[in-house]
Amino acid sequence: MTEATYNFAYLDEQTKRMIRRAILKAIAIPGYQVPFASREMPMPYGWGTGGVQVTASILGPDDTLKVIDQGSDDTTNAISIRKFFAKTAGVATTTSTPDASVIQTRHRIPETPLHEGQVLVYQVPIPEPLRYLEPRETETRRMHALAEYGLMHVKLYEDIAKFGHIATAYAYPVKVAGRYVMDPSPTPKFDNPKMDNCPALQLFGAGREKRIYAIPPYTQVVSLDFEDHPFTRYRQDGCCALCGADDSYLDEIVTDNAGTRMFVCSDTDYCEGRRAEGHTGSETTPMESAHA
Amino acid sequence: MLDRVSSAALDTFVASDQPLLIADGLSKRYGRIDACRGVSFELFPGEVLAIVGESGSGKSTLLQMLSGQMTPSAGRVSYRMRDGVLRDLAELGEAERRLLLRTDWGFVHQDPAQGLRMAVSAGANVGERLMAIGWNHYGKIRSVASDWLERVEIDTGRIDDAPRTYSGGMRQRLQIARNLVTDPRLVFMDEPTGGLDVSVQARLLDLVRSLVAELGLAAIVVTHDLAVARLLSHRILVMKSGRVIETGLTDQVLDDPREPYTQLLVSSILPA
Ligand SMILES: Nc1ncnc2c1ncn2[C@@H]1O[C@H](COP(=O)(O)OP(=O)(O)OP(=O)(O)O)[C@@H](O)[C@H]1O
Ligand SMILES: [Mg+2]
Ligand SMILES: [Zn+2]
Numbered sequence: 001m002t003e004a005t006y007n008f009a010y011l012d013e014q015t016k017r018m019i020r021r022a023i024l025k026a027i028a029i030p031g032y033q034v035p036f037a038s039r040e041m042p043m044p045y046g047w048g049t050g051g052v053q054v055t056a057s058i059l060g061p062d063d064t065l066k067v068i069d070q071g072s073d074d075t076t077n078a079i080s081i082r083k084f085f086a087k088t089a090g091v092a093t094t095t096s097t098p099d100a101s102v103i104q105t106r107h108r109i110p111e112t113p114l115h116e117g118q119v120l121v122y123q124v125p126i127p128e129p130l131r132y133l134e135p136r137e138t139e140t141r142r143m144h145a146l147a148e149y150g151l152m153h154v155k156l157y158e159d160i161a162k163f164g165h166i167a168t169a170y171a172y173p174v175k176v177a178g179r180y181v182m183d184p185s186p187t188p189k190f191d192n193p194k195m196d197n198c199p200a201l202q203l204f205g206a207g208r209e210k211r212i213y214a215i216p217p218y219t220q221v222v223s224l225d226f227e228d229h230p231f232t233r234y235r236q237d238g239c240c241a242l243c244g245a246d247d248s249y250l251d252e253i254v255t256d257n258a259g260t261r262m263f264v265c266s267d268t269d270y271c272e273g274r275r276a277e278g279h280t281g282s283e284t285t286p287m288e289s290a291h292a
Numbered sequence: 293m294l295d296r297v298s299s300a301a302l303d304t305f306v307a308s309d310q311p312l313l314i315a316d317g318l319s320k321r322y323g324r325i326d327a328c329r330g331v332s333f334e335l336f337p338g339e340v341l342a343i344v345g346e347s348g349s350g351k352s353t354l355l356q357m358l359s360g361q362m363t364p365s366a367g368r369v370s371y372r373m374r375d376g377v378l379r380d381l382a383e384l385g386e387a388e389r390r391l392l393l394r395t396d397w398g399f400v401h402q403d404p405a406q407g408l409r410m411a412v413s414a415g416a417n418v419g420e421r422l423m424a425i426g427w428n429h430y431g432k433i434r435s436v437a438s439d440w441l442e443r444v445e446i447d448t449g450r451i452d453d454a455p456r457t458y459s460g461g462m463r464q465r466l467q468i469a470r471n472l473v474t475d476p477r478l479v480f481m482d483e484p485t486g487g488l489d490v491s492v493q494a495r496l497l498d499l500v501r502s503l504v505a506e507l508g509l510a511a512i513v514v515t516h517d518l519a520v521a522r523l524l525s526h527r528i529l530v531m532k533s534g535r536v537i538e539t540g541l542t543d544q545v546l547d548d549p550r551e552p553y554t555q556l557l558v559s560s561i562l563p564a
Binding site: 131142146148150151153154157158160161162225227228229 | 324387390409412413415416419420421423425426428429430431434451452467
């Protein structure tokens with residue numbers, strides 16, 4: 001069997017047209033969840049089939065694709081999706097954020113600012129931000145239609161009442177273009193400000209829930225909060241042990257059986273780029289970092 | 293004689309001279325069942341109206357139509373908005389109707405699970421309406437919620453507990469606080485004391501009665517318990533098979549019922 005058994009980027013042209021129509025509608029109504037007829041993909045839902053379908057529908061032969069999972073280009077999930085498109089679409093792939101024209105992501109927005117012409121495709125497990133307090137789909141749709149968003153603040157109120165501050169750290173709700181409240185997928189709230197006024201197009205695909213939504217380039221994205229409990233970004237207080245970055249989102253990793261821990265950039269491409277430029281951290285010397 | 297009436301009292305008199313809500317020929321059919329037939333009445337500001345009648349007589353159906361949550365098969369409901377303009381509910385947009393329901397109106401359900409968010413703290417339950425109309429200061433929302441818990445006699449130490457940890461009577465009192473926080477002018481109640489112990493009922497009725505008087509609320513209370521009607525309402529409307537068969541001042545109707553059906557209701561329930 002060779003590549004001839006697949007249509008370009010796996011999905012048939014009719015399905016891609018249907019998904020593109022949903023994407024166009026989503027771009028026209030920023031933050032609004034557009035239903036679409038999600039297809040079975042040759043991978044489990046947990047692997048981001050919504051994102052994969054969006055990517056498949058927008059890829060062209062000249063695109064360069066980057067896939068990240070929790071910031072990393074090297075997890076099984078990221079590698080599989082990258083290989084999938086290399087095989088079914090024959091597109092070039094990269095790990096470099098600036099070099100990619102399409103970036104599919106799970107749980108992170110790259111540290112390197114995105115530029116015009118790029119598309120960031122998010123894999124979304126639960127697209128409905130109101131679901132947590134209102135399980136009825138008919139009711140959440142009506143709330144969106146009428147812009148009745150008091151419930152979002154009920155959730156933030158509960159956070160403060162329980163923990164003394166807004167404890168929501170992931171999937172932190174935002175209001176898009178002053179109208180629709182949107183779930184940014186389980187990205188850390190550290191990434192929320194990157195969505196605001198972003199030069200790149202941001203597309204969100206939820207496979208199991210059959211929804212697509214979008215933030216067009218240069219759109220206002222505001223994180224919800226209270227006057228007396230304003231939104232704050234959060235990152236572990238420290239520097240990356242490999243590149244010394246003090247402004248990137250950090251993952252804590254255990255390095256040996258004794259439970260020794262260190263903080264490293266969650267965005268592996270960003271970290272490698274900095275090391276290539278000669279930056280070092282507590283665990284690296286300039287020599288090592290050059291070929292890390 | 294007029295010049296002895298203070299101008300404030302005169303204002304109140306003039307204001308309450310105009311009905312707050314008008315029901316005009318309300319009917320509802322479910323297939324072949326006439327759940328409600330040609331119900332008309334006027335409700336004035338500060339007035340409490342009880343709707344009584346046996347099970348299946350159409351009380352809840354009527355209340356649903358009055359509160360704009362069900363479209364009548366025929367007839368209409370008009371409501372005087374805060375700006376003084378009388379509006380036909382059917383002509384309000386959905387957004388406007390929903391806003392009315394969570395600001396100028398309250399709705400107290402028999403089943404607190406329908407009127408409360410059972411998994412959310414009492415404070416957030418009370419604060420929700422404020423947040424829905426744009427309040428954006430946690431401290432202020434919490435302090436208003438706390439005041440309201442006090443007014444409905446709930447220990448403010450329970451403000452962060454979810455109502456599923458509350459007793460039945462506390463849940464009903466929380467429902468009332470949640471509704472009154474936006475200073476509504478009209479509150480609908482469907483069997484507010486149903487399912488509660490007698491002593492708990494008495495305490496709740498006492499609270500409702502004093503709040504209604506204190507705030508000058510108008511209320512429409514559906515109940516099959518004539519004792520509740522007598523305690524809370526100024527006027528009563530007796531329903532049978534979807535029709536209003538008798539109406540008048542509560543004491544008059546209950547002490548001297550004209551219709552044989554009302555006589556039956558009164559004699560079978562009041563002595564209890
Ligand atoms: N959704 C419905 N579909 C069909 N029939 C209905 C529906 N709701 C109510 N009915 C019927 O309409 C009539 C009036 O019902 P309604 O619930 O208004 O009575 P009620 O006076 O509130 O009774 P109860 O005291 O038992 O609550 C009854 O015959 C009932 O069976
Ligand atoms: Mg009923
Ligand atoms: Zn780093």
